[in-house]
Amino acid sequence: MIIAVTNQKGGVGKTTTAVNVSAALALSGCRVLLVDADSQAHSTKSCVKDPNSNEKSLYDVLMHPEQKIQAAIMKSTIPGLDVVISRVSMAKLESSLLGQIDGHFRLKDVLEPVRERYEFILIDTPPTLALITLNALVAASHLLIPIQASYLSLEGTDDLLETIEKVRRVANPKLQILGILITLHDSRTNIARDVVERIQRVFGEKVFHTYISKSVKIEECPAYKESIFTYAGNSVGALQYKKVAEEILKRAKN
Numbered sequence: 155m156i157i158a159v160t161n162q163k164g165g166v167g168k169t170t171t172a173v174n175v176s177a178a179l180a181l182s183g184c185r186v187l188l189v190d191a192d193s194q195a196h197s198t199k200s201c202v203k204d205p206n207s208n209e210k211s212l213y214d215v216l217m218h219p220e221q222k223i224q225a226a227i228m229k230s231t232i233p234g235l236d237v238v239i240s241r242v243s244m245a246k247l248e249s250s251l252l253g254q255i256d257g258h259f260r261l262k263d264v265l266e267p268v269r270e271r272y273e274f275i276l277i278d279t280p281p282t283l284a285l286i287t288l289n290a291l292v293a294a295s296h297l298l299i300p301i302q303a304s305y306l307s308l309e310g311t312d313d314l315l316e317t318i319e320k321v322r323r324v325a326n327p328k329l330q331i332l333g334i335l336i337t338l339h340d341s342r343t344n345i346a347r348d349v350v351e352r353i354q355r356v357f358g359e360k361v362f363h364t365y366i367s368k369s370v371k372i373e374e375c376p377a378y379k380e381s382i383f384t385y386a387g388n389s390v391g392a393l394q395y396k397k398v399a400e401e402i403l404k405r406a407k408n
């Protein structure tokens with residue numbers, strides 16, 4: 155299963171979700187690869203000890219597909235979780251691949267040789283619908299869409315759904331929405347309740363039963379290069395991300 159964690163809005167919890175869901179799946183015994191496709195490299199920085207010690211990153215592999223993706227894979231601080239690291243060079247991808255006929259298929263192609271080695275591959279995408287995100291949508295079998303439980307959070311989902319439809323039509327007919335994850339949820343506010351209702355009206359059964367609450371512990375753990383499970387294993391956030399991983403495992407079986 156190749157899951158792209160995507161939403162072109164920034165700050166909705168894509169990276170946090172990509173790292174912690176990957177960690178939960180790895181801790182449950184699955185072999186997991188996290189692909190950091192964002193030039194900000196937040197996933198990389200959240201769970202890889204010394205990413206600068208590795209010469210190659212995702213950009214190099216995408217630009218020179220004859221090179222093996224293994225060159226950009228590092229061990230994370232989480233047992234069982236490998237990471238395809240990213241660097242700021244990813245920001246050049248769009249212009250570097252301009253006019254390349256296979257520009258949208260590079261990520262799919264480079265992942266092919268390692269697909270069988272991992273039960274789950276998660277792709278953390280940048281806050282845009284540009285070329286790198288399209289690469290992720292073409293490479294993915296499933297989408298995990300985090301939506302923040304706040305005002306205007308559904309703005310832009312029409313564009314995302316339209317893009318998904320286009321990708322299905324021209325490149326990846328089997329692409330499915332695995333689930334919508336409500337993030338940064340604050341149960342004390344009326345606005346959160348309204349937004350959750352609206353999200354459920356739009357996406358129905360696709361919405362995960364578990365919501366991720368706003369939590370200081372979740373916000374803190376990247377600074378220590380830890381997942382929520384080692385940083386605050388008994389916290390609400392740890393329990394919620396564990397439950398989301400369980401929902402994913404259940405949906406993966408169907």
Ligand SMILES: Nc1ncnc2c1ncn2[C@@H]1O[C@H](COP(=O)(O)OP(=O)(O)O)[C@@H](O)[C@H]1O
Pocket residue numbers: 163164165166167168169170171196281337338339366367368369370372373374
């Ligand atoms: N559940 C949460 N509770 C508190 N802070 C969160 C939570 N999820 C994410 N954050 C924080 O919000 C910011 C944006 O989250 P991030 O995962 O980087 O979003 P994105 O990748 O969509 O831009 C980060 O500072 C992150 O630590």
Ligand SMILES: [Mg+2]
Pocket residue numbers: 168169170192196279280
């Ligand atoms: Mg991010």
